[in-house]
Amino acid sequence: MTARRFVGAALLGAVALGILCRNAAPPVPPSLAVSTGKPDIYGSAPAADVQVYTTPAAFTHASGAPLPPYGEAPELADRVARGELPPVAARLPEAPLVVRPYESVGRYGGTLRVDAYQWRGYLHHGLFRRNSEGDEIIPDLSEGYAYSADYRSLTIHLRRGMRWSDGAPFTVEDILFVWEDEIWNPALTPVPPYSDKDRPQYVAVDDYTLRIDFSRPRPDWMAAMSHPFSLSQGVFFNPKHHLKRWHAAYNPDADELARSEGFGDWTQAYTFHAAKLKLEERPGLPTLNPWVVTAFNSSYGMAERNPYFSQVDTHGNQLPYIDRILALRTKADQTQAKIMQMLGGELDHLPGFSELSVDEYPFLKESEAIGGYRIVAFPSSMMSAMTLSLNPLVPDPVLRPIFNDIRFRQALSLAIDRDAINEMVYLGLGEPRQETPLPLVSFSRPEWGSYLTEYDPDRANALLDDAGLAWDRRRRVRLRPDGRPLDLLIESGHGSQIEAYVQELLAGQFSRVGVKLTMESEKMSHHRLQEDLFELLVCDNGGPAMELCFAGGEPYFLNQGYGWNRWLTQWIEAGEPPERIQVGVEPPEEWKRLALWIDEARTLPAGSPEWVDLKQRIWDFRSQSLWHIGTVYRVPIFDLVGARVRNFPKLPWYGWSTGAHVMTHPEQWYLETPRP
């Protein structure tokens, strides 16, 4: 038992004690408190989505009314009056994006107090995003895109007159800067992400139009890049006017400047100032986001309104409504302390995504009134809320053939009582499912999700008997071919409480078919995953590949079997013949075929009959391979939203593939009372 788990259990104990003192009822573990019927956790259907119109003209076309003259926050109006800022019309692009707020047009003001752990989700905007159903790519900071008929060239349109938060113009130059001076600069990127034959050409048609010419049809490119974090600052564009002073190509004295700032050479200084993937930790970095980071230390982060933010509401008011965001830095996994801050009214929003687990729901629901917040629940878009993974390259030479026998994996899937997991761990809110694309995905087939999800220990036992795993004399456990008991180490992807619950349930269920589990509830190191050292793994938050086929692209690698992945990368991306590949482990033929299919699917336009056919072949195979065994899906992810926060939308799905809480449009939230 780790300290954290003990703390969690102790708080649970304290809660139970509290219930006991009040009701004199026996303490009930929260997971069992709701056992009959599904509570209406998602509430009524959303009133109206947060709607965006790419330009004022699009808004006028849709609503029949012209956009009113631009308005702005009072503090900005004061600064304009003092001559410190240009007027709002000069700060906005010629055609700003128009946002129809969720409930109503908001009021300006106030400080939103949040937790710093995922606060980039409040700040972040990319060139594109998905609509909340996830089936459409819509412009955000950009004005749109268009493919050529043969999908060999893609044109991205930026907004004319758009500006960085320091007032400098945002143009194609800022994209080419990253492309030419970061990605194709050998000092910054020693191994470029494209091979020479695959290298696309970036062409600046004019200041606001970028054309990307691919070496082969790439209809998948936009689908894969539609994630709000993909075509975004630090990855796709950077403020060239700000960063070039640290770049050797623009400043011959860049090394000296770097050393005067305490760095070893200019690449280190540049990497620091560009803050790739850590933008929210770099005060003073120009941005296109609604708020600009002004402070970040070991206790808190602070972000203030960006006077140049490029979006307005349907009344013409420049967004965001909220003045500033204060992000308190509590230790990342210290959920109990964060819940306490929420209960004590010290936070205005606590995102549930990868923070609050479903076992906390009863307590949090009960405390809604006293804590001054409301729970907003969304169905998770993960293919499976908790997945059991087997390592195909498990180091134990006796286990490897057992794992690679499909009957063994089928037996494990049949030995899982998914209804019990759903009731005991997920309050009965989820639904049993194999880890396969969700029903709303266009090419999804119903039989994938239900494949071998029934609880049938007899069939599982028969399969294991077939596989040659005989019971020991007293019929307590099955034996491996070398005569030792079949005892598998099951590890934990995050070390979360939920994973530990599921491990315990699985251990009980598998013991009925003679498979013994030894549990390790500490978070498994990344090293063990990458070097293929583990045996079994349960993980409660998908993993990188889980949701991606929802968004369009699909990686050809697995979440495990990294030896195979390394081999496939060489084979497919570098085009090496199999006999010359020195890295990784050569996968079986059917996996090579799968990788070729996935690679081919990338060249077909999404939604075309060939693409659907190929995707279905891929998933016919994947859904039956059972290297990842799904349990339940559509479990709730719930946010705690402070009473004074308005315009917090309900989403049909919530998950990483659509951008997590970027999708809740924090720029159109407002505070009913500016002071808490």
Add this chain to the structure above:
Amino acid sequence: MLMYVVRRFAYMLLLLWLVSVGSFVLIQLPPGDYVTVLVADMEMFQNIVLKPEDVEQLRRAYGLDRPLYVQYFAWMGRLVRGDLGNSIAYQRPVLELLKERVPMTVVISVAAMAFVWAMAIPIGIYSATHQYSLGDYVVTVIGFVGMAVPPFLLALVVMYFGFRWFGFAPAGLLSAEYIAEPWSVGKLVDLLKHLPLPVIVTGIAGTAGLIRVLRACLLDELEQQYVVTARAKGLSEGRLLMKYPVRVAVNPLVSTIGWSLAGIVSGSTIISIVLNLPTTGPLLLDAVLKQDMELAGSIIMVLSGLTVLGTYLSDILLVLVDPRIRYESQT
């Protein structure tokens, strides 16, 4: 005497060097490095998949591609010049991070120490002078409970009931509205409102322990003949008690000041995590978990430095104060 001081000083430097090697090795011992942790975090929580070359680039940017001994000497080289190095997780100098954390840590630790003494000394005296009375038993039971209950559990329970009964979650040291503000009367009042819980929780185990120590010492002293003599000479009971046996019995408490120096700066890690206090302890723990070498190593060096220095000073003081102690070489 001078030889002794010099020799001890040399030992101290040697010890600190060994600590630096030891902590460096221990922090590097788990497989992987900060970049491994960062990449795992990005994959697990932000679902960003990095290619191996991206990972190599990160490693180079953080200077983690250099051989271990180079990393060690780079860190050591800065350390001897008084530069604590840079945290790679925070991308800021360690000194700055410590400046943010140490003052609050010292406030809590010193307040907790004052609380311990203010509670333990009177109760200990009472307990010893009223041995086997009802009050003594009550104090003894409370003392044992105080020692037996893990402080972080106590913190959780107090926090829960504080919230249930007063609607006030006393987590942290400052309310959100003050945390980013400059110091003001309002901020000070807010701090004082948050201070009692961490101080009491941190101090309660120490108080219980100290009551026991003081009671035992004082009971020893009370049976000494000089007490009987003083009493025979007609000294009033209160004056007698404070002037002689208590002064002697407090000695063991005073001698602990030297080595509590490091504790004052580090703060109580587990309680700080549970109560979300901005002290040095959680910073160190996080740094060790993330393998943020220079941050973790430098904090450990500062803390060990303080411990060694405290012991060194108290050793020298002992020699000066107590003529019975001689550390001259026997050869």
